[in-house]
Amino acid sequence: MTTAATDPGEACNNLALRRAARYLGATYDRALAPAGLRATQFSILQKLSAYGEMTIGSLADMISMDRTTMASNLKPLAREGLVTVEPSAADRRARIVALAPDGLSRMKTALPLWREMQARFEERFGQGEAARLRACLDGVLDTGFEPWAE
Amino acid sequence: MTTAATDPGEACNNLALRRAARYLGATYDRALAPAGLRATQFSILQKLSAYGEMTIGSLADMISMDRTTMASNLKPLAREGLVTVEPSAADRRARIVALAPDGLSRMKTALPLWREMQARFEERFGQGEAARLRACLDGVLDTGFEPWAE
DNA sequence: CGCCAATAGGAGCATATGCTCGTATCGTTC
DNA sequence: GAACGATACGAGCATATGCTCCTATTGGCG
Numbered sequence: 214m215t216t217a218a219t220d221p222g223e224a225c226n227n228l229a230l231r232r233a234a235r236y237l238g239a240t241y242d243r244a245l246a247p248a249g250l251r252a253t254q255f256s257i258l259q260k261l262s263a264y265g266e267m268t269i270g271s272l273a274d275m276i277s278m279d280r281t282t283m284a285s286n287l288k289p290l291a292r293e294g295l296v297t298v299e300p301s302a303a304d305r306r307a308r309i310v311a312l313a314p315d316g317l318s319r320m321k322t323a324l325p326l327w328r329e330m331q332a333r334f335e336e337r338f339g340q341g342e343a344a345r346l347r348a349c350l351d352g353v354l355d356t357g358f359e360p361w362a363e
Numbered sequence: 364m365t366t367a368a369t370d371p372g373e374a375c376n377n378l379a380l381r382r383a384a385r386y387l388g389a390t391y392d393r394a395l396a397p398a399g400l401r402a403t404q405f406s407i408l409q410k411l412s413a414y415g416e417m418t419i420g421s422l423a424d425m426i427s428m429d430r431t432t433m434a435s436n437l438k439p440l441a442r443e444g445l446v447t448v449e450p451s452a453a454d455r456r457a458r459i460v461a462l463a464p465d466g467l468s469r470m471k472t473a474l475p476l477w478r479e480m481q482a483r484f485e486e487r488f489g490q491g492e493a494a495r496l497r498a499c500l501d502g503v504l505d506t507g508f509e510p511w512a513e
Numbered sequence: 514c515g516c517c518a519a520t521a522g523g524a525g526c527a528t529a530t531g532c533t534c535g536t537a538t539c540g541t542t543c
Numbered sequence: 544g545a546a547c548g549a550t551a552c553g554a555g556c557a558t559a560t561g562c563t564c565c566t567a568t569t570g571g572c573g
Contacts, residue, residue: 220413225477226484226493227391228406232427233500234384235560239510241377242561253529256378263370270551277382279531284553286529306538306551327375334376337506343376346499349492350383356487360389361531385530392531403559420521429561434522436559456521456568511561 230353237334244330248323254290255327257283258312258320261296266311268301277354279361295319380503387484394480398473404440405477407433408462408470411446416461418451427504429511445469 222228241252250258253276260275261267267275273283287310290296295316301307312320335343372378391402400408403426410425411417417425423433437460440446445466451457462470485493 220410222406222409222413224481224494224497225406225409226481226497227387227402228426229497229500230380230384230387231403231406233503234380235427235429236504236508236510237377237380239561240506240508243510251528252377253381256372256375256381259372259375260370263372268551276378277385278529279385280552281532281554282530285531289528301551304539304551306536308552331374331376333508334506337508338376338503342499342502344374346496346503347374347376347379349496349499350379352492353383353488353496354386356390356484358386358390358393358483358487360386360393389531401558418521428559430522431524431562432560435561439558451521454521454569458522 240334241327241330244333245323245326248319248326250319250323253286254295255320255323257286257290258295258316258323259327261310261312262317262320266309268307269298269310270307272310290316390484391477391480394483395473395476398469398476400469400473403436404445405470405473407436407440408445408466408473409477411460411462412467412470416459418457419448419460420457422460440466 238252241255245252245255248255256276257272260272264275269283269287270280273280276283278286287296287298291298293315294313297311297313298308299311301309338346388402391405395402395405398405406426407422410422414425419433419437420430423430426433428436437446437448441448443465444463447461447463448458449461451459488496
């Protein structure tokens with residue numbers, strides 16, 4: 214036998230989360246691949262579509278991503294003409310991210326793929342279970358550790 | 364008001380998972396920083412400590428990580444002398460990863476930090492809730508999508 | 514024995530993630 | 544209006560993640 218029964222690392226909350234995130238991330242990536250989008254890219258376009266243009270920082274906060282990470286994630290999208298990143302007229306420090314026409318149509322192409330992936334996941338995992346899991350995960354963000362502070 | 368109430372993206376299982384993983388990952392990283400380890404690096408050393416030496420692929424499977432990702436994650440650890448990566452005598456295709464003495468002591472340094480982080484998380488999130496969350500996340504891995512297959 | 518599918522991995526690429534440090538700007542305060 | 548702290552970023556760095564294509568090796572099969 215292995216020493217699995219005595220492995221305390223099995224109880225690591227972070228490892229459990231990362232494993233599941235890698236797994237589901239790859240699954241969603243694959244589901245969205247026909248539209249030429251990664252799951253994260255879809256999230257970005259979807260948020261821009263739902264909330265309209267905003268600064269890089271606001272967009273980053275919206276999906277709990279670091280500002281600098283969002284900035285580099287926007288580069289491939291801007292290169293493909295799916296989003297525009299323009300200096301703000303009102304505040305010249307800020308750069309405003311907006312969904313370009315191609316980005317909107319790309320998002321609309323990906324939307325049914327996303328919906329089908331959601332449905333497939335919830336079919337296997339349980340619709341109520343999935344909703345509870347999402348609520349639970351949102352609760353993790355409210356534990357108040359604020360790892361980004363100082 | 365925003366259009367938040369009509370944002371279907373709020374129900375994205377993958378986004379919920381990634382957000383929480385980024386958040387908790389940063390929190391665990393910070394907790395382990397005094398030991399000079401990232402959370403993922405700690406997981407690797409911990410698994411090697413619990414299960415002994417193994418191939419790169421086996422180690423990758425153990426934490427649901429891609430083989431090539433594990434290979435590159437091992438490089439900084441090998442550079443610091445925390446692990447050794449040596450060709451297998453039995454199978455010259457395989458490379459065996461083993462915990463070096465420095466790696467064991469580093470892991471033992473990080474262990475109380477990890478335990479304290481676990482305790483702090485479970486204090487705020489709820490011990491039973493955390494256990495249920497981990498079980499739920501393990502369940503995600505059993506949905507059978509196998510995103511790595513062709 | 515020779516061939517071949519399967520296995521284990523490396524190289525190179527692209528994106529993802531987030532840090533530190535530095536820059537530009539803004540708003541307030543004296 | 545000059546100084547200063549806060550805000551919004553960018554650049555450069557390092558690690559994380561995983562893909563495709565490639566090589567080396569193994570084990571089985573005719």
